[in-house]
Amino acid sequence: MTIDWVLILEKILLISGVLVISLVVAMYSTWGERKVAAIMQDRLGPNRAGWIGLLQPLADGGKLFFKEEIIPGTSNRFLFILGPSLAMMVACMTSAVIPWGDTLIIAGHTVSLQIADINIGMLYIFGVVSLGVYGIMLGGWASNNKYSLLASVRAASQIISYELAMGLSLIALVMLTGTLSVKEIVEQQRHGFWNVVYQPLGFILFLICSFAECNRSPFDLPEAENELNGGYHLEYSSMKLGFYLFAEYINMFISSAVMASLYFGGYSFPYMDSLGLDHNLLTILGTVVLFGKTICFIFFFMWVRWTIPRFRYDQLMRLGWNMMIPLALANMLLTGAAILWKQGH
Amino acid sequence: MGMSLQQIIFGVLSVISLVSALGVVLSKNPVTSVLCLIVTFFTIAGHYIMLNAQFLAVVHIIVYAGAIMVLFLFVIMLMNLNAEIEPQKRNWLKYAGAISGGAFLVVLLAALREASMPALLPGSNDIGLISNLGKTLFNQYVVPFEVSSILFLSAMVGAVVIGKKEN
Incomplete structure (x- = not known):
């Protein structure tokens, strides 16, 4: 068995690049969130550290690093540390199957801008999403605090409930595209219409579910500070708290990229093949376009957070089970019927 | 050193799965047991991937680690089970359990000793x-x-x- 060292080096570089970009995007999402909030509330937002407050995330990160670290005496120490670590790790895992761009040809060697083009990419995304709840559950339980426990139980039931509708809306997309590989889904959209044209209801359901999976407002019940004193990370301080908050922003970035790839063409853009540009240039342009789409979605997440108030918990559950799942099932049925009709049965 | 990369991965995965499976049984704390079981599921998923059964591996993770174990953890956390409030089992129950478990092991060994297990070449079947x-x-x-x-x-x-x- 020979080991292709060039491939391994290439993948290590790609993985590091994607991780660094995720972290930087997450960091600047915190800045973006404050700026968006400020604009929506007619304020200025952070403007002291650096030009228009651009150094604010660095200042915040430094502050979190140097704060005193407290582990409650009554907590389960191992699980208390495992919680935020898991949250962070799971948040970074999904990026492996997202095609960040087409291929680059460097000195006759084709480099794919996707870490792993596995033929079950969609299921991989779904699997990682279903693991996301462990970080919150373990952290909340290990804190040995009733508010943290309540918040983590809330988070778990919310995420399980919305995972169902999310999976059902993805099944309709899989039926339509006939593949589970994210790269192939993007390539199909490159040569046809974006999937959102065929799956408008599926996209809306997926969007709502990803709000719930990311614990973003209006579904941020696990950290409802006026009921739970802060939520599942109540007992956390210093960088462990930072990890929880950071994982939320990474999740937001990754699910924005997933939505852009699955429903909005990923790295492809209209008329990209008729521009007559060089292959490498086109790839880089495609990556920039993907990031543009992703940033639009991140902005949408923030826009909703500063516009819509939080749900009550029973409303959240009713929406999930009585609205989302039946709608997702209906969408699946409609898609199936349309496919059969098109095939002429 | 006649070990290929696949054999090394198989060995490491097997050791981890056996140790974590023992951890499920031997741990006093139910939450630790659940976590050990999750680790076991992951190593079994690793074995599936070694057999080129990626779909099975990822569905195994989604169903067992992602759904069933979350519910287990959920129930354990809600009931707040821990070693102190666990009811003391009677001694005869322990002996009965050990004997019946041992008898089951003997039967299993006897049944599988003569069974032919054709070796699957990893990566050769799709x-x-x-x-x-x-x-x-x-x-x-x-x-x-x-x-x-x-x-x-x-x-x-x-x-x-x-x-x-x-x-």
Whole structure:
């Protein structure tokens, strides 16, 4: 068995690049969130550290690093540390199957801008999403605090409930595209219409579910500070708290990229093949376009957070089970019927 | 050193899965048991990937680690089970358990000792890839597949009926 060292080096570089970009995007999402909030509330937002407050995330990160670290005496120490670590790790895992761009040809060697083009990419995304709840559950339980426990139980039931509708809306997309590989889904959209044209209801359901999976407002019940004193990370301080908050922003970035790839063409853009540009240039342009789409979605997440108030918990559950799942099932049925009709049965 | 990369990975995975499976049984704290079981599921998924059954591996993770174990953890956390409030088991129960478990092991060993297990060459079979699996399920085994889906549906309806009864 020979080991292709060039491939391994290439993948290590790609993985590091994607991780660094995720972290930087997450960091600047915190800045973006404050700026968006400020604009929506007619304020200025952070403007002291650096030009228009651009150094604010660095200042915040430094502050979190140097704060005193407290582990409650009554907590389960191992699980208390495992919680935020898991949250962070799971948040970074999904990026492996997202095609960040087409291929680059460097000195006759084709480099794919996707870490792993596995033929079950969609299921991989779904699997990682279903693991996301462990970080919150373990952290909340290990804190040995009733508010943290309540918040983590809330988070778990919310995420399980919305995972169902999310999976059902993805099944309709899989039926339509006939593949589970994210790269192939993007390539199909490159040569046809974006999937959102065929799956408008599926996209809306997926969007709502990803709000719930990311614990973003209006579904941020696990950290409802006026009921739970802060939520599942109540007992956390210093960088462990930072990890929880950071994982939320990474999740937001990754699910924005997933939505852009699955429903909005990923790295492809209209008329990209008729521009007559060089292959490498086109790839880089495609990556920039993907990031543009992703940033639009991140902005949408923030826009909703500063516009819509939080749900009550029973409303959240009713929406999930009585609205989302039946709608997702209906969408699946409609898609199936349309496919059969098109095939002429 | 006649070990290939695959054998090394197999060895490491097997050791981790055995140790974590022992951890499930031996741990006093139920939450630790659940976590050990999750680790075991992950190593088994690793074995599936070694057999080129990626679909099985990822579905194993989604169903067991992602759904069932979350519910386990959920229940354990809500009931706040821990070593102190665990009821003391009687001694004769322990002995009975050990003897019946041992007898089961002996039967299993006797049954499997003569069984032929054709070695699967890792990577040589493609049945675990999703398109092949789908074609086999929907052509060759379509009736059992549909019947099992009815089974799931009835279980779901049953759960809803039980849930409704309380109101």
